[in-house]
Amino acid sequence: MKKLTGRAISVLLILALVLFGTGIYTVRLFEKGNDWALYFSRLNSGSSGVLHDRNGVLLAEFSRSGSFYAEDELTRKACFHILGDYEGRTGSGLISTFTEDIKDYSIFTGTTHSQDYEFTLTLDSYLNRVAYESIGEDREGCVLVCNYKTGEVLCMVSLPSTDPLYYDPDPPSGTYINKCLGAAFVPGSVFKLITSAAAIETVSNIWDRKFFCEGEGEIAGVKIACVDPHWTTDFRTALSNSCNYAFAQIAVTVGQDNMKKYVNQYGFTQRHELNGITTAAGNFETGYMGDPELAWAGIGQWTDLICPFALLRYVCAVANHGTLVEPYIIEGTEAKTEQLMKQSTADTLHEMMRFNVTDHYTDERFPGLHLAGKSGTAEVGDGTNNSWFTGFLDDEDHPYAFVVLIEKGGYGLADAGAVANSVMQAAVRSN
Amino acid sequence: MDALSFWDYMLILSKYALVIFSFIVIERSLRSMLSEKYDNEIWAYIRSGKERIPVYHWENLLGRSASADIRIYAPGISGVHAVLSRNDKGQWKVYDVFSRGGVWINETQAGYGGAPVHNGDTINLAGTRLGFIELEEEKIGRLEKKxxxxxxxxxxxxxxxxxxxxxxxxxxxxxxxxxxxxxxxxxxxxxxxxxxxxxxxxxxxxxxxxxxxxxxxxxxxxxxxxxxxxxxxxxxxxxxxxxxxxxxxxxxxxxxxxxxxxxxxxxxxxxxxxxxxxxxxxxxxxxxxxxxxxxxxxxxxxxxxxxxxxxxxxxxxxxxxxxxxxxxxxxxxxxxxxxxxxxxxxxxxxxxxxxxxxxxxxxxxxxxxxxxxxxxxxxxxxxxxxxxxxxxxxxxxxxxxxxxxxxxxxxxxxxxxxxxxxxxxxxxxxxxxxxxxxxxxxxxxxxxxxxxxxxxxxxxxxxxxxxxxxxxxxxxxxxxxxxxxxxxxxxxxxxxxxxxxxxxxxxxxxxxxxxxxxxxxxxxxxxxxxxxxxxxxxxxxxxxxxxxxxSFVVRPAEKYSRWEDPRLQENNSGNKAGKAGKAEVKKS
Structure with a gap:
């Protein structure tokens, strides 16, 4: 028996392994408990939350009995990016962003209990559906609509999207990025709006200048091409015709210091926040540029990148006489205002953008909307285009600004412009 | 933060109370299981010369090795020599476990199948004679009380x-x-x-x-x-x-x-x-x-x-x-x-x-x-x-x-x-x-x-x-x-x-x-x-x-031999043990 019982000590070896493992677990818990706990617990805190759109449509609801999304599939897909999901697949999204604020962790107490909440979004899920369908699932891009007088974001859609109810293990790339907020793109001609503002402020004889374009021109020996020859244009018609050569010369005249100054001042290179969701910063060359580079940068190429949300802020400010009402998406958010640009500059640009439509795009494309806008078709560098259309309604009852981006093909006015029209028609009809 | 209600306080209080209660339960159980004295039972004695060695288990290894329960130093004894074991009814047996010198009970050789051993018998391990003292129930009972x-x-x-x-x-x-x-x-x-x-x-x-x-x-x-x-x-x-x-x-x-x-x-x-x-x-x-x-x-x-x-x-x-x-x-x-x-x-x-x-x-x-x-x-x-x-x-x-x-x-x-x-x-x-x-x-x-x-x-x-x-x-x-x-x-x-x-x-x-x-x-x-x-x-x-x-799984020591007439028991189990013993030998 003594022999046998001596061997029983081997059980203690297993016991030692159990204690050793428990020790390792405890150390890891102290090290990483914060990350572990907050990752899922913020969504599973025992509190409950409800998110409605501005018309009372249920978008998301979670409580101890479960978590739910909107009832119909189209709404779930169209609102996927702004809401995010309960599992945290999207980095941003209101579901996870909110709950982040209301959770706290310490090893002693674990996560502390949060409060129940109910939020109404300024979003109109109907507009999201319209925007989603007018881009269509075979294309990629995003749509943003905002009330420039109040700052309410009415529409925010990003494609490709997914149905959060059904997990797709192999989604198309970009599915989990909210392109409205979380990414920056080559702007192309919509960037001329910024170059224009800089010119209005810094080039005193800008209205007297005449530009001559034969379909292409040279800046310091480097060719700048236009789609068509624009012949003789002035500042106003250069914008409405979107003459690259003219804007290349304007950018060079404005100079790189001024260009950099205004791009920064208008908020294109900074990150912004939309109810706690941090947006992507854009890019504008910070190093020295020669005239050809500056010329390309001035027409939205070179290393330029802008986030659709930053462009939305900019057109909101233009529409609202230079005063930006900072966009928000949760009802009841205190709207901050900021003088983004001089009122005179904004009003001048406003008038020029309206002129773009009356002179070039024509009101027939946007029946009844009284729209001011600017299109853009940017070369991405991989042979594809980003087509943009941005602008606003010059309409006291429907003060809406918008940004439409369609990636990988299409042309600014024909494609993005058509989406903008459908969404704005729907916005005017329903509000 | 809202003011805490009575039930919130109860929840907080109960959390701490649960930890305290569980620690007390574990601590008391551990202390009871590990710190209390754990005395051996004594079932019999082996007399080796003048020495009287207590037998603590029902199964005891006899031999020269340090891990033997009853350690006998003498020429001819193997490290692992014999097993002395007792059954539920108080009957003892000695088994030879492949020793070199062999095992005898009062001159009868005990094989691998074992041979019964009784009070006063001599256990002979390769020439070393050991006395076997079986304890009476009363004595076991008295030892148990200690x-x-x-x-x-x-x-x-x-x-x-x-x-x-x-x-x-x-x-x-x-x-x-x-x-x-x-x-x-x-x-x-x-x-x-x-x-x-x-x-x-x-x-x-x-x-x-x-x-x-x-x-x-x-x-x-x-x-x-x-x-x-x-x-x-x-x-x-x-x-x-x-x-x-x-x-x-x-x-x-x-x-x-x-x-x-x-x-x-x-x-x-x-x-x-x-x-x-x-x-x-x-x-x-x-x-x-x-x-x-x-x-x-x-x-x-x-x-x-x-x-x-x-x-x-x-x-x-x-x-x-x-x-x-x-x-x-x-x-x-x-x-x-x-x-x-x-x-x-x-x-x-x-x-x-x-x-x-x-x-x-x-x-x-x-x-x-x-x-x-x-x-x-x-x-x-x-x-x-x-x-x-x-x-x-x-x-x-x-x-x-x-x-x-x-x-x-x-x-x-x-x-x-x-x-x-x-x-x-x-x-x-x-x-x-x-x-x-x-x-x-x-x-x-x-x-x-x-x-x-x-x-x-x-x-x-x-x-x-x-x-x-x-x-x-x-x-x-x-x-x-x-x-x-x-x-x-x-x-x-x-x-x-x-x-x-x-x-x-x-x-x-x-x-x-x-x-x-x-x-x-x-x-x-x-x-x-x-x-x-x-x-x-x-x-x-x-x-x-x-x-x-x-433990309810372990029978009290002193109650064992009360059950049945030992004489009758001896015959029955003797036969059975004999049969089992034969089978065992064949196998090995």
Whole structure:
């Protein structure tokens, strides 16, 4: 028996392994408990939350009995990016962003209990559906609509999207990025709006200048091409015709210091926040540029990148006489205002953008909307285009600004412009 | 922040109270099991010259080696020479265990099958003459009275009161958080456990048994299991309460069965057959839930045969000392183990296969003392494991995920990361019973139960549950040296090994320190098969508790020879022993 019982000590070896493992677990818990706990617990805190759109449509609801999304599939897909999901697949999204604020962790107490909440979004899920369908699932891009007088974001859609109810293990790339907020793109001609503002402020004889374009021109020996020859244009018609050569010369005249100054001042290179969701910063060359580079940068190429949300802020400010009402998406958010640009500059640009439509795009494309806008078709560098259309309604009852981006093909006015029209028609009809 | 209501204060207070109660329960149980004196029983004496050597066990090794129970230094005596053993009826026998010099009882040679020895007989080991003094019942009784009684310093009733307070506080937390329709069922389940534990305690006291630490710790973990069930499946509380009662009932039945050593050890072969039949049935008629085909449905009731096979496996693995020196017995056991582990691996239940394998290592090491056997077994298992990994891609996938659960939180790391997150969210004191979220995840109340307890009751109580198993393990090892028979020592160590392995695989698997294999946590995980098997395994440990008047599985020493006329008994068993002896010789 003594022999046998001596061997029983081997059980203690297993016991030692159990204690050793428990020790390792405890150390890891102290090290990483914060990350572990907050990752899922913020969504599973025992509190409950409800998110409605501005018309009372249920978008998301979670409580101890479960978590739910909107009832119909189209709404779930169209609102996927702004809401995010309960599992945290999207980095941003209101579901996870909110709950982040209301959770706290310490090893002693674990996560502390949060409060129940109910939020109404300024979003109109109907507009999201319209925007989603007018881009269509075979294309990629995003749509943003905002009330420039109040700052309410009415529409925010990003494609490709997914149905959060059904997990797709192999989604198309970009599915989990909210392109409205979380990414920056080559702007192309919509960037001329910024170059224009800089010119209005810094080039005193800008209205007297005449530009001559034969379909292409040279800046310091480097060719700048236009789609068509624009012949003789002035500042106003250069914008409405979107003459690259003219804007290349304007950018060079404005100079790189001024260009950099205004791009920064208008908020294109900074990150912004939309109810706690941090947006992507854009890019504008910070190093020295020669005239050809500056010329390309001035027409939205070179290393330029802008986030659709930053462009939305900019057109909101233009529409609202230079005063930006900072966009928000949760009802009841205190709207901050900021003088983004001089009122005179904004009003001048406003008038020029309206002129773009009356002179070039024509009101027939946007029946009844009284729209001011600017299109853009940017070369991405991989042979594809980003087509943009941005602008606003010059309409006291429907003060809406918008940004439409369609990636990988299409042309600014024909494609993005058509989406903008459908969404704005729907916005005017329903509000 | 809103002002805290009365119930908020009660919740906070109860969280701290639960930790204090659980620490007291564990501390008192540990102190009672480990600090109280553990005296040997004395069954007989061996006279060697002028020296009188006490015989402490029913099975004693005689020989020259340092590990012999009765150490005899004399020329011609082998290191391991003979086994002196006693049966339930007080009859003694001497077995020659392959000694060089041979064994004689009063000039008659005792073979491998053993020869009876009586008071006053001379045991001749290779020429060295030893006297055998059998103790009369009265004398045994007098010696027994000198031993310390279990539970004399740490009163088990007081520990049980603390446990009851713990359960009460837990129930209160549930009543504060549960839905009204379930309040009745949850209260009933908790009440059932409290009544059951006090009933068991009273019954034990009535038969003069005072060792109740093992049951207390088991009831402690069972209560946590009920709490987990109340959070995850409150609609099933009646069923759970019935399962707890059934488990404790089977614990008592198995304990009672183990009281008689000969009865117990004679059933090893039938139980081995039963185990193989269960595994076979499972393999061919089982259904698969969550990947492993380890479920069997009979008449609408689903259960996991592998859980019951654990109980049989320990039973088959245990052996009396005389059998340990017959190599053939070990080979048979190795073959039996290989079949069990292979069958489990074929079912895809790699967690259980691993638990069996660790248990096999401990049993075979205890039986043979051979490190070489262990090394050989481990190498064989590693090879088999590698083959399994290459044959079953999902096993390989689990290994690939191991340590990288956070890289794949929606698929392969799904359960681990959620367990970790919820466990961390609980902090030291937890969110309170019923306030967690992990319980809503699939298999949370079985494979991830440690996470659920960590979240709802906090790290400290989750640790207490590990500590409770460790306390049982330390006690089993301590008891192993005082057992009457090797059968009880081995069974108890094997049972506790299964519990420890399950703790390790369950906790470290769900926390991504080991591959996630889906093994249950003893007593806590929901599921009838697991609960029943754990309580039955506890009966083995109870069988090793040889403190005076401690365990109902161990018969009081002084009552043995009262039963029957020794003369009549001698004839019967003499014949039987003779037959068995012959068979044994043939085999070896």
């Amino acid at each position: 031993r310390s009684v279990a539970g004399s310093r740490v009163f088990p009733a007081v520990t049980l009161i603390w446990l009851t307070l713990f359960q009460g506080a837990l129930l209160m937390q549930h009543l504060m958080s549960c839905e009204a329709e379930y309040a009745g069922r949850i209260s009933l389940a908790f009440t059932a456990v409290i009544v059951l534990e006090w009933f068991c305690y009273t019954a034990m006291r009535m038969i003069n048994k005072s060792g109740f630490e093992l049951e207390t710790l088991a009831f402690f973990m069972t209560s946590l299991g009920i709490s987990v069930a109340a959070s995850s499946t409150p609609e099933d509380m009646y069923k759970h309460a019935i399962l707890v009662i059934a488990s404790v009932f089977l614990f008592i039945i198995l304990g009672w069965w183990l009281r008689n050593l000969r009865r117990a050890s004679s059933m090893r072969i039938p139980f081995a057959m039963l185990a193989l039949a269960l595994l076979g049935l499972n393999l061919f008629a089982g259904n698969s839930i969550f990947g492993a085909k380890n479920w069997l449905t009979i008449a609408g009731y689903s259960f996991q045969p592998s859980e019951f096979v654990k109980v049989f496996y320990v039973y088959v693995g245990a052996a009396t000392l005389d059998r340990l020196y017959v190599k053939q017995n070990l080979y048979e056991f190795v073959a039996f183990s290989a079949i069990c582990v292979t069958a489990l691996a074929l079912m895809g239940d790699f967690g259980s296969a691993l638990v069996f394998f660790i248990c096999f290592l401990i049993i075979s090491f205890m039986r043979s003392g051979s490190i070489a056997t262990v090394v050989l077994a481990v190498s064989a298992a590693v090879i088999a494991g590698l083959m399994a990994v290459s044959a079953r891609p999902y096993v390989a996938a689990r290994f690939a995920t191991w340590g990288h659960a956070w890289d794949d939180i929606f698929d392969k790391g799904y359960q681990q990361v959620r367990t970790m997150s919820a466990a961390a969210a609980g902090g030291l004191f937890g969110k309170g019973a019923g306030n967690g979220w992990l319980q809503s995840i699939v298999a949370a109340n079985t494979d991830m139960v440690f996470g659920v307890v960590s979240e709802e009751q906090g790290l400290l109580i989750a640790m207490s549950s590990i500590l409770a198993i460790c306390a049982i393990a330390v006690f089993a090892v301590r008891s192993a040296r005082h057992c009457r028979s090797a059968f009880y020592s081995i069974a108890s160590c094997a049972a506790v090994t299964i519990m420890l392995s399950q703790v390790a695989l369950n906790v470290f698997g769900s926390m991504d320190l080991l591959p996630f294999t889906g093994v249950t946590f003893p007593f806590m995980s929901r599921g009838g098969s697991s609960l029943i098997s754990c309580w039955m395994l506890l009966a083995y440990i109870k069988g090793s508790d040889n403190r005076r008047e401690a």
